[in-house]
Amino acid sequence: MAEESRNREAFIPYRRSDIIKLCLDDDRLNAAETQKFKDFCEILSSYYHFRFHKxxxxIKDNYVPFNPNADVEALVPPSFEKYDEMESTVVDGFEHILERANYIRLPEYDIKQSLGQTSLIDLRTEVDFDEFDKVVCYYRGDSYKTITQKKFFFWKKERRIDIFERIVLLIKFKEAAYFGAKKEQTKELKFIPGKMYLYFYKNIPKLDIDLLFPNVTTSMTWKDRLLFGVPAIGAAIPLILKALPNILLLVAAILFALNAQPLVEQLEVEENQARNIMPVLVATLSLGMALGGFAFKQYSNYKSKRIKFQKDVTETLFFKNLGNNDSVFQTFIDLAEEEECKEIILVYYHLLTSNNSLKPEELDARIEAWMQKKVGTTINFDINGPLDNLANIRGKLITNDVSEENTPEIPLLEYDNQGFCNVLPLNDAKKVIDYVWDNAFNYNGISL
Known part of the structure; x- marks a missing residue:
């Protein structure tokens, strides 16, 4: 790989513990504040872990009827209305966590654009999008690599390949009745109608996205067809010339049977040979064996070519696969939780340690510049998400002189009249989150 580039995205390519360490390495917090900040990050992370686990x-409960690998089943099959509702819950919930994980939606138009084009795997592909009820595709890491490919013996050529560093695909197939109407045998399909499939891959060339679909069909490109067809024609010509006497004898026999003797004379075939059944039979068998053997050889060559194509596809996807079906949900819950917490910690830290009040756009620019200075990473920080999260975490500061019932709830973040952001100090922020955490369940009678 000679060159690599990445477009700016909201994804923060460091672990949450690394982000916390970067904040503490600023030395803007004293020893007491450092411990309080660690405690704040710990309880914040626990709170979001609980939320995302829920x-x-x-999602898992509603995915059961759509899971192609399910080893459990519902006690009562869902009604048609409930079935549609469960499908929407899975898709909407998955899109929610994908966006929380800072993945970007890929329009279906861009997916279809990859059809008929080749990248690393030289294939002609087709995907029937009419077989899907739902297609959802998200990616992260829009970059490119410059690779060196071998071309014709010792000649090498550098080529730029645009890739998605991470890509996730959700597909919901239509029901069995649709495929039955197409006269397709369900047992011969590579998927189960009515089920929902999820795929998670890394480093997939943009023009090879179609290879991720389980209903993709592949065939040789025009270049491969020429490389396959031209030698076949070349091998067929001497075979036909060698078999020409037998071919003429068969034609003469047919013409005699049709009483077309004048045409037989033009073929220069002896009449007694054309009328004798044994020479005709020998010629027929000889011609059939020659042509049959040639056809079988060419078909075997074609099958070998297709097997090689399928092997290339299988190896490429096998080593780039990161997860399938229900395991993908767990993976992205962890990713979404991690991203959400990193963003909130960065926003809270910079507002807490800033010497002057900041508006959202100023805070956004400061965090981006801070990340560039600290680790040399350029990101397009998503400021609105963490600000909304901090503003929506509301709790009570319980004191001895005021009863809990008379204590109002306050958010971790508020805006003043001029639009500046203000967060609670560390002690109060910890108490607010602790209150929310203590009242995550309402069995104690407290209504949140």
């Missing part, structure tokens, strides 16, 4: 359980 989202995961909802």
């Amino acid at each position: 989202t995961l359980e909802i």
